[in-house]
Amino acid sequence: MTTADLLRPASRRDRLAAWTSQLQDEITALFESLDGGRFAEAVWAREGGGGGAARLLAEGAVFEKAGVNRALVEGILPPEAAGRLGGNIPAGTTPHFFATGVSVVVHPRSPMVPTTHLNVRYFELTDADGHVFDAWYGGGTDLTPTHPFPEDAREFHRALKRTCDAHGAHLYPTYKAWCDEYFRNTHRANEARGVGGVFFDHLRPDEAAHGLDEAGLHAFVTSVGRALATAYAPIVRRRRDLGYTARDLRLQRHRRARYVEFNLLHDRGTLFGLQTGARTESVLMSMPPVAEWPAPEDPEPGSIEAALAAMLVPQDWAQEG
Amino acid sequence: MTTADLLRPASRRDRLAAWTSQLQDEITALFESLDGGRFAEAVWAREGGGGGAARLLAEGAVFEKAGVNRALVEGILPPEAAGRLGGNIPAGTTPHFFATGVSVVVHPRSPMVPTTHLNVRYFELTDADGHVFDAWYGGGTDLTPTHPFPEDAREFHRALKRTCDAHGAHLYPTYKAWCDEYFRNTHRANEARGVGGVFFDHLRPDEAAHGLDEAGLHAFVTSVGRALATAYAPIVRRRRDLGYTARDLRLQRHRRARYVEFNLLHDRGTLFGLQTGARTESVLMSMPPVAEWPAPEDPEPGSIEAALAAMLVPQDWAQEG
Numbered sequence: 001m002t003t004a005d006l007l008r009p010a011s012r013r014d015r016l017a018a019w020t021s022q023l024q025d026e027i028t029a030l031f032e033s034l035d036g037g038r039f040a041e042a043v044w045a046r047e048g049g050g051g052g053a054a055r056l057l058a059e060g061a062v063f064e065k066a067g068v069n070r071a072l073v074e075g076i077l078p079p080e081a082a083g084r085l086g087g088n089i090p091a092g093t094t095p096h097f098f099a100t101g102v103s104v105v106v107h108p109r110s111p112m113v114p115t116t117h118l119n120v121r122y123f124e125l126t127d128a129d130g131h132v133f134d135a136w137y138g139g140g141t142d143l144t145p146t147h148p149f150p151e152d153a154r155e156f157h158r159a160l161k162r163t164c165d166a167h168g169a170h171l172y173p174t175y176k177a178w179c180d181e182y183f184r185n186t187h188r189a190n191e192a193r194g195v196g197g198v199f200f201d202h203l204r205p206d207e208a209a210h211g212l213d214e215a216g217l218h219a220f221v222t223s224v225g226r227a228l229a230t231a232y233a234p235i236v237r238r239r240r241d242l243g244y245t246a247r248d249l250r251l252q253r254h255r256r257a258r259y260v261e262f263n264l265l266h267d268r269g270t271l272f273g274l275q276t277g278a279r280t281e282s283v284l285m286s287m288p289p290v291a292e293w294p295a296p297e298d299p300e301p302g303s304i305e306a307a308l309a310a311m312l313v314p315q316d317w318a319q320e321g
Numbered sequence: 322m323t324t325a326d327l328l329r330p331a332s333r334r335d336r337l338a339a340w341t342s343q344l345q346d347e348i349t350a351l352f353e354s355l356d357g358g359r360f361a362e363a364v365w366a367r368e369g370g371g372g373g374a375a376r377l378l379a380e381g382a383v384f385e386k387a388g389v390n391r392a393l394v395e396g397i398l399p400p401e402a403a404g405r406l407g408g409n410i411p412a413g414t415t416p417h418f419f420a421t422g423v424s425v426v427v428h429p430r431s432p433m434v435p436t437t438h439l440n441v442r443y444f445e446l447t448d449a450d451g452h453v454f455d456a457w458y459g460g461g462t463d464l465t466p467t468h469p470f471p472e473d474a475r476e477f478h479r480a481l482k483r484t485c486d487a488h489g490a491h492l493y494p495t496y497k498a499w500c501d502e503y504f505r506n507t508h509r510a511n512e513a514r515g516v517g518g519v520f521f522d523h524l525r526p527d528e529a530a531h532g533l534d535e536a537g538l539h540a541f542v543t544s545v546g547r548a549l550a551t552a553y554a555p556i557v558r559r560r561r562d563l564g565y566t567a568r569d570l571r572l573q574r575h576r577r578a579r580y581v582e583f584n585l586l587h588d589r590g591t592l593f594g595l596q597t598g599a600r601t602e603s604v605l606m607s608m609p610p611v612a613e614w615p616a617p618e619d620p621e622p623g624s625i626e627a628a629l630a631a632m633l634v635p636q637d638w639a640q641e642g
Contacts, residue, residue: 042617058616065616187595187604257608264585265595274508274586281617283508287578289615293608295379295386296363 013098016122017072019218020100023120023225024070027104028055030229031068034236035060039068044279049075054282062113062240066106067285071278074098077125081275084268086202087125088134096130099123101139102225103269105286111252112242114145114152115194115259116232117286119269120225137221138201141228142179143235144194144259146252147244148307152235153195157317159231160198167220168211172318175200180314185262192312193262197231198224251305253292260291334419337443338393340539341421344441344546345391348425349376351550352389355557356381360389365600370396375603383434383561387427388606392599395419398446402596405589407523408446409455417451420444422460423546424590426607432573433563435466435473436515436580437553438607440590441546458542459522462549463500464556465515465580467573468565469628473556474516478638480552481519488541489532493639496521501635506583513633514583518552519545572626574613581612 028039037060045051052071057063077085077095089095101121108115120139126132143156157176164172179199184190203221205214212220263270263286273283299305349360358381366372371394378387398406398416410416422442429436441460447453464477478497485493500520505511524542526535533541584591584607594604620626 056616065614187601189601253611260581260612261585261605264582265592271586280508280510284582284614287614290574290611290613291581292611293386293605294610295377296602 016100019122019222020070020072020102020120023102023222024053024055024068026226027102027118027228028068030233031057031063031066031106034233034240035062035066037061037063039066042279042281044282046073046075046277046279048277049073052279052282054279054285056285060109062108062110062236064107064109064289065285067104067282069103069282069285070101071103071282072100073276073278078276081272084272084275085123087123087136089125090133093127093133096126096128097123098126103286104141104228107256107288108236108240110240110242111146111244111248112149112239113236114143114147114149114156114239115256115288116143116228117141118225118228120221122221134204136202136204137217138203139221139224140175140179140182140197140199141224141231142183142194142197142199143232144255145308145311146255147248148304148311149239150311152239153311153317155235156195156197156231158320159234160227161318163223163227163230164198164220167216167223171210171220172198174209176318183262185258185266187265188258188261191258191309192314193259195311195317196314248304250292250294251308253290254294254305255308256288256291257293259286259288263287337421340443340543341391341393341423341441344423344543345374345376345389347547348423348439348549349389351554352378352384352387352427355554355561356383356387358382358384360387363600363602365603367394367396367598367600369598370394373600373603375600375606377606381430383429383431383557385428385430385610386606388425388603390424390603390606391422392424392594392603393421394597394599399597402593405593405596406444408444408457410446411454414448414454417447417449418445419447424607425462425549428577428609429557429561431561431563432467432565432569433470433560434557435464435468435470435477435560436577436609437464437549438462439546439549441542443542455525457523457525458538459524460542460545461496461500461503461518461520462545462552463504463515463518463520464553465576466629466632467576468569469625469632470560471632473560474632474638476556477516477518477552479641480555481548482639484544484548484551485519485541488537488544492531492541493519495530497639504583506579506587508586509579509582512579512630513635514580516632516638517635569625571613571615572629574611575615575626576629577609577612578614580607580609584608 037057039055039057042054050073055068057066077097104118118141124135161172175198179196182199183193358378360376360378363375373392376389398418425439439462445456482493496519500517503520504514526538
């Protein structure tokens with residue numbers, strides 16, 4: 001860094017880079033405290049601009065695999081990615097992009113501890129000279145149980161509702177519904193990936209739907225990025241020392257196969273990452289350590305398999321009482 | 322069936338239905354003889370027309386999971402499938418389709434026995450009155466080793482070359498190259514799924530590229546449909562009783578994860594099946610019983626992992642000498 005760089009006022013992109021860097025550090029510290037183990041970091045550069053830092057905790061005491069990744073990528077938007085992206089691209093322009101985000105996927109060792117995923121991201125489209133013609137935030141977090149504990153779904157959703165309500169009472173219901181809509185295995189009769197959470201994309205400042213200005217929107221997304229400390233950590237502490245059976249482990253491997261199917265067939269973030277030249281190992285850190293595709297069978301009434309299937313129907317988990 | 326049906330001369334579609342039915346029976350018998358176990362059959366109907374028979378051999382002595390599926394589906398072509406299909410659809414028409422095929426995927430229990438896949442299919446596009454405006458054959462078979470035995474790749478390819486050569490000397494080299502091009506994990510630096518085989522699609526009668534008339538084309542595709550008896554069965558018999566280690570099993574699970582990635586991210590047949598309303602469990606019978614996503618690492622020189630990686634570079638396996 002030159003003296004000129006040091007004297008230059010921090011640009012919006014600098015501030016956003018610092019934002020994802022800090023969130024990554026906070027989330028890393030949270031999961032290290034829950035597990036007792038340490039993350040290893042692999043830094044990668046993207047051909048075409050930018051790169052990332054992939055942090056992996058493998059074979060931990062609590063987490064079989066936990067990934068806390070940060071990316072900051074920029075360059076010319078590949079045409080096949082432009083179609084999926086949903087941004088406003090003026091006709092006749094070659095869109096350039098800048099994006100930074102943090103992605104978290106953890107696969108606990110114990111089937112009694114649910115899996116969680118979190119992502120927050122900022123995205124902007126510019127022309128070749130850096131003139132911004134569209135910019136937005138996206139993100140969310142959701143819970144995927146591998147053993148049926150309805151109280152975990154309630155605790156996760158109530159904590160998310162409190163997090164969102166601090167920024168506006170209409171946010172949680174809207175983004176909870178969006179999450180239920182998004183995380184569905186449409187090829188499996190719309191079975192949900194898990195019990196949902198919140199999900200949002202293309203949130204631009206001062207839109208009537210959310211009513212947040214630029215600072216308010218940034219603060220809201222930051223709160224979502226910090227939500228696992230209250231929404232997920234208490235569940236891990238309550239479940240991590242429970243005993244479990246070989247059957248519980250088998251059900252966990254079956255559910256992980258559905259997780260694989262969703263991420264490779266339907267998840268826009270995964271497909272976007274693979275199409276835009278992000279590091280494959282970082283994009284696919286969401287893959288579970290081990291997955292099992294069983295022969296088809298209907299769960300027995302009263303079984304843990306049936307109880308878990310019932311939890312995968314979207315419902316009002318945050319309702320008090 | 323009415324008397325009128327019985328007296329009606331067999332239509333082209335009737336003959337094609339009998340063709341896939343017979344191939345399915347032959348392949349089922351082959352794998353039952355290799356394993357000693359029996360397939361169970363699940364018959365399914367497709368909303369919108371047609372259906373299939375999924376035959377599954379689970380937990381066999383040799384095959385942890387073997388699927389031999391037949392489908393015969395017809396109806397209105399979903400618009401999202403039309404784009405991927407590659408057929409000639411006249412502007413302004415609502416395409417109807419008729420398709421029948423047999424798909425085989427086997428996942429052997431022993432990592433010393435390679436996985437194989439085979440598919441043959443006939444596809445036709447018509448208007449609402451059944452007037453055919455395009456029709457073609459597709460298919461192929463390939464080998465995916467989970468332990469590095471180069472002689473298995475040679476034997477498989479030499480048998481396929483003999484099978485193809487009986488119908489024309491130009492067929493094997495063309496369709497071997499097409500297979501190498503198709504079964505690549507483009508998101509994994511173009512790593513091949515396995516050691517290839519043959520692959521072809523959109524083969525229409527009397528095209529200069531293959532020089533086969535309708536009867537010749539049908540005979541060629543039928544030979545490919547029967548190829549596993551000479552190309553794969555001898556490999557199974559040679560390898561099925563070998564001992565193996567926990568490390569061999571781990572490498573098998575790692576390779577199976579790449580198999581999952583290819584089928585869910587890239588395989589046109591899988592995506593077409595899921596989009597056109599075929600039975601999900603039948604389309605996804607190609608999923609391995611268990612897959613493992615390891616933490617990224619480079620294979621040690623001289624290891625079985627390195628030897629297998631070297632086999633995944635396309636090469637001239639059928640060369641004699």
